[in-house]
Amino acid sequence: MTITALRPSLSTRRPSFEAPVTSGSSAVAPKRATAPEPAPRIRPVPDGTEARGFVLYVGLGExxxxxxxxxxxxxxxxxxALTSRLAPSAQTHAAVALAPSGAGGRDVDVVRRALGDPAVQQPAVETEPGIVIDLTRKRVAIGDDIAPLTYRExxxxxxIVLREGSTVDRCAIIDALWDADAADRPNERTIDVHVRRLRSKLGAYAEIIRTVRGAGYRFDxxxxxTVLATATGPSPDRF
Incomplete structure (x- = not known):
């Protein structure tokens, strides 16, 4: 709420008790000292800690x-540039939050959750029964057990999971996950070996990665x- 001070009329204005300062024949009203505006305060921090900076979450989709x-x-x-101009000593780091297409929700909420804002409550996920593919923590939980997947697996x-419902051919997998000049760049048959090893560690859920004969693989x-999708960091499709 804004409170606006009304200028009193001439008939009701109180006389000033301060004598005007005279210079020659002219009277000059004394200048009133203007109190400086208080600097913005941050929340109190616990004993033994100090504020080292801040985070500004910007929700803005493409x-x-x-x-x-x-x-x-x-x-x-x-x-x-604005930060550098206002505070030349400040150090900055920018991180773009990524989310699967069509994930929905407010952009700023997605950003806060993706970048680990402790003030945002993470939704509880029921892990029993079934399998949880956690793309954020990069792990697969089958019941109470964590599947022993290697990084490549x-x-x-x-x-494949990020392309749910679409058939991913073997050549596309190779091009996406290995550099063209990588010494260990596999061929199409080697991809089949990787998938077979992956399935062996998924136990009863091996068939979540389906073989599309003559085409590739698909996740339905x-x-x-349950899939917990990542929304931060660089593209997850590079080794």
Whole structure:
């Protein structure tokens, strides 16, 4: 609420008890000292700690950014430039939050959850019965057990899971997960070996990765399969 002070009329204005300062024949009213505005205060921090900076969560999807006629990279650059101008000693780090297409929800809530804002309560996930593919923690839980997947096996599973309902051919898997000049770049038959090893560690849920004969592999969601999708960091499709 804004309170506006009304200027008193001439008939009701109280006389000043301060004598005017005279200079020659002219009277000059004394200047009143203006109290400086208080600096903004941060929340009290626990004993033994100190404030070292802050986080500003910006919720702005690509479509909204396009509607505002700005690219995210430019916006990040402008905010960094402003910070550098106002506080030359400040150090900055920008992280873009990614989410699966069509995930829904407010952009800023997705960003806060993806970047680990402790003030955001993470939704509880029922893990029994079934399998939980946690793309954020990069692990697969089968009941109370964690499947012993290697890094490559998990990335292969993740690559197929992120393309739910679509057939991913073997060549596309190779191109996405290995550099063209990688010494260990596999061939199509080697991908079959990787998938076979992955399935062996999924136990009763081996068939969540289906073979599409002559085409590749596909992941279809089941009632007993829960996927916790990642929304932060670089593309998960690179080793």
């Amino acid at each position: 479509d909204a950014a396009a509607a505002d006629h700005i690219e995210l990279a430019r916006l990040v650059g402008e905010l960094r 998990f990335e292969l599973l993740q690559h 969601r089941h009632a007993d399969v």
